[in-house]
Amino acid sequence: MRTYSTTPFGRRSLSLAMVEAQTATRDFAAKPDASEAVVHKWRLFRALTESKGAIGITDRALSVLHALLSFHQETALTLPERHSKPEGEGGDDSSPAGIVVFPSNKELSIRAHGMAPATLRRHLASLVDAGLIIRRDSPNGKRFARRGGGGEIDEAFGFDLTPLIARAGEIENLAEEVRAENRAVALLREKITLVRRDIVKMIETGMEEGVSVALTASDGAEIRDWEDLHNRYLALAGRYARNLSRVDLEALARDLSAFAAGIGKLLEIHVKAKKTSANESQTERHIQNQTTNISDLEPSLREGRAEPPGPTVDEPEADKTGASRAKPSDPKLGDRGAVAPKTYPLGMVLQACPDIGDYGKGGEISCWRDLVDAAAIVRSALGVSPDAWSQALDVLGEHDASIVIAAILQRGDEIKSAGGYLRVLTAKARAGEFSLGPVLMALLRGKTAKVARERKRAG
Numbered sequence: 001m002r003t004y005s006t007t008p009f010g011r012r013s014l015s016l017a018m019v020e021a022q023t024a025t026r027d028f029a030a031k032p033d034a035s036e037a038v039v040h041k042w043r044l045f046r047a048l049t050e051s052k053g054a055i056g057i058t059d060r061a062l063s064v065l066h067a068l069l070s071f072h073q074e075t076a077l078t079l080p081e082r083h084s085k086p087e088g089e090g091g092d093d094s095s096p097a098g099i100v101v102f103p104s105n106k107e108l109s110i111r112a113h114g115m116a117p118a119t120l121r122r123h124l125a126s127l128v129d130a131g132l133i134i135r136r137d138s139p140n141g142k143r144f145a146r147r148g149g150g151g152e153i154d155e156a157f158g159f160d161l162t163p164l165i166a167r168a169g170e171i172e173n174l175a176e177e178v179r180a181e182n183r184a185v186a187l188l189r190e191k192i193t194l195v196r197r198d199i200v201k202m203i204e205t206g207m208e209e210g211v212s213v214a215l216t217a218s219d220g221a222e223i224r225d226w227e228d229l230h231n232r233y234l235a236l237a238g239r240y241a242r243n244l245s246r247v248d249l250e251a252l253a254r255d256l257s258a259f260a261a262g263i264g265k266l267l268e269i270h271v272k273a274k275k276t277s278a279n280e281s282q283t284e285r286h287i288q289n290q291t292t293n294i295s296d297l298e299p300s301l302r303e304g305r306a307e308p309p310g311p312t313v314d315e316p317e318a319d320k321t322g323a324s325r326a327k328p329s330d331p332k333l334g335d336r337g338a339v340a341p342k343t344y345p346l347g348m349v350l351q352a353c354p355d356i357g358d359y360g361k362g363g364e365i366s367c368w369r370d371l372v373d374a375a376a377i378v379r380s381a382l383g384v385s386p387d388a389w390s391q392a393l394d395v396l397g398e399h400d401a402s403i404v405i406a407a408i409l410q411r412g413d414e415i416k417s418a419g420g421y422l423r424v425l426t427a428k429a430r431a432g433e434f435s436l437g438p439v440l441m442a443l444l445r446g447k448t449a450k451v452a453r454e455r456k457r458a459g
Contacts, residue, residue, distance in 0.1 A: 021131035021163055028166035029079060039077040039168045041069050046441055048132075051174035057130050060115075061123040065132065067111035067160055071101040077165050099165070102158030124159075131167070134160040155394065181246065188249040192240060194255040199233055200441060202263045207344060208437040215262050216245040227345035234448055304308035343438060346371065346402065352443035353406035368399065375402035378409050382418035392426045398438055400429075407439050 009128050031067050033122070048055065049062055057065075077099060104148060108436045109115050115123075138157035145156040164171075206213070207226050215223040223229055236259060239252050262266065350357060357365050359374040359381075392401040404425055408418050428434035 021128075022134055024131070024161045025134060025160070025166050029162060036081065037165055037168070039074060039165050041072065041077050041164070043169055044077070044164060044171060045069060047171050047175035050178050051171060054174045054178065055130055055132075055171070057126060057132070058123070060119070061126045064108070064112050064115070064120060064123040065127055067108055068103070068133065068161065070111055071103045071108075072099060072161060077161060079162065079165060096209075099161040100145075100156035100158050101161065102145055102156055104143065132163055134163060136160050172449055185246050185249060187245065188253050191253050192249065192256060195253065195260050196237060196240075199256065199260050200262060200445070202260070202267060203230055203233065204437045204441050206263065206267060207271075208435050208439075209270065209458055211266055213266060215266065225345055227351075229263070230348060232420040234444075237448065321456065344436060348440060348444075349406065352408040352440045352447070353403075355409050355412075357405040371406070372398050372402045375405040378405050382408060384419040384422055388419045388423050388426070393420055395426050395430050403436055403440075407436075407443060410443055 004169055014249055045062075045066060048057075049059075050067070052059065052062060079099065103111075105117055105120065109117060109120055112120060124133075136157055136159070143158040145158075203226060205211075206229075213225055213229060214225055215229070223232070229241045236252070236256055239248075243253070343363055346365075349371070350365060354370065356374055356378065357363065357430075359377050360370045361373070365371050365374060384405070389401070392404065396404065404422065408421060425434055
């Protein structure tokens with residue numbers, strides 16, 4: 001099979017990229033062992049699909065190439081053996097023959113799933129520019145083959161697939177690089193997911209156990225509470241996106257790992273401190289347990305509600321005889337006494353349950369007393385009976401019961417019966433099976449996910 005023409009027909013110009021591709025293909029075909037090269041066309045096409053970004057072609061152009069490959073009858077791409085030139089032609093006595101397919105535009109469009117003629121021509125041009133095929137146009141621009149006396153193809157005009165054989169090694173290497181890059185990105189994303197999960201769980205544990213916070217951030221700022229720590233985590237997690245490059249993912253994984261290590265250090269210090277406390281006298285441990293868990297013991301301390309509450313961490317007042325002096329109770333609360341010690345920052349509660357703010361004085365909540373008053377209003381609006389609310393106050397305390405009402409309000413239509421739900425939580429708290437930490441963290445995660453979805457839709 002002879003293929004002489006290498007310049008495009010009609011108004012299409014000959015570019016230097018075409019000349020480069022033709023030269024490289026000619027040099028490859030001129031090698032003595034070129035005819036021994038065998039390439040599985042569909043394996044090569046798969047490698048092209050994986051490395052299309054590096055080569056610079058689109059998926060539509062690949063569809064056209066797939067159609068062109070289907071016109072080659074054999075599964076393997078191999079160069080025909082060289083044949084002698086006709087007498088009287090100059091140059092070498094032999095010329096390498098290419099692999100030329102010559103479908104009409106109509107047949108090519110059908111195999112390309114009905115692609116429009118203009119779109120077909122555009123993607124054929126992109127394949128030529130990428131050096132994956134070579135145009136071998138006839139004098140009149142038609143694609144056909146001229147057969148010899150023995151029935152074999154003597155001359156063919158169409159698209160030469162020889163560059164695919166010449167660049168098979170390069171294409172396979174590019175595909176392997178892409179696979180390695182994808183594996184690395186997938187591992188980084190897995191690492192980020194695991195570290196984010198670790199951070200959330202450690203923050204929940206730190207809040208539930210009342211671990212003290214003393215960290216220095218990467219920007220030199222001092223972190224003194226879990227609310228600030230959680231906000232910094234949200235800022236870090238907000239950098240995560242589906243279109244991040246490998247470099248950005250590595251930087252994010254590094255920052256998250258350092259952040260997780262800092263929180264883990266806080267928990268380790270707390271555990272060591274507890275072990276040290278366990279070695280002290282029985283009396284001292286008893287005093288520590290009273291101070292730390294006074295909010296859990298509050299229902300038993302307030303039985304009958306006639307006696308004032310005992311001393312707390314925030315109210316260390318005593319007279320000379322050692323008897324404690326309770327602060328006067330709030331007139332709005334009757335004989336319930338002061339609000340219990342705070343185990344969760346008010347800012348975190350309002351961030352997790354922003355809807356409760358609409359029921360505060362002037363439409364905002366600036367202190368814990370505002371939250372308690374707003375919860376009393378919301379309780380009635382949600383249809384929670386006075387008996388259910390009274391039990392919640394006795395078991396959870398005013399502080400935690402108000403947070404639970406705020407969380408129920410935030411979840412809205414998800415909870416059909418607010419009173420029944422509150423009774424269930426109260427029963428769990430009475431049995432020691434309920435903690436507010438996971439509730440607040442779940443609301444915060446849901447809010448973060450909602451913001452991310454809105455940003456994605458906006459972008």
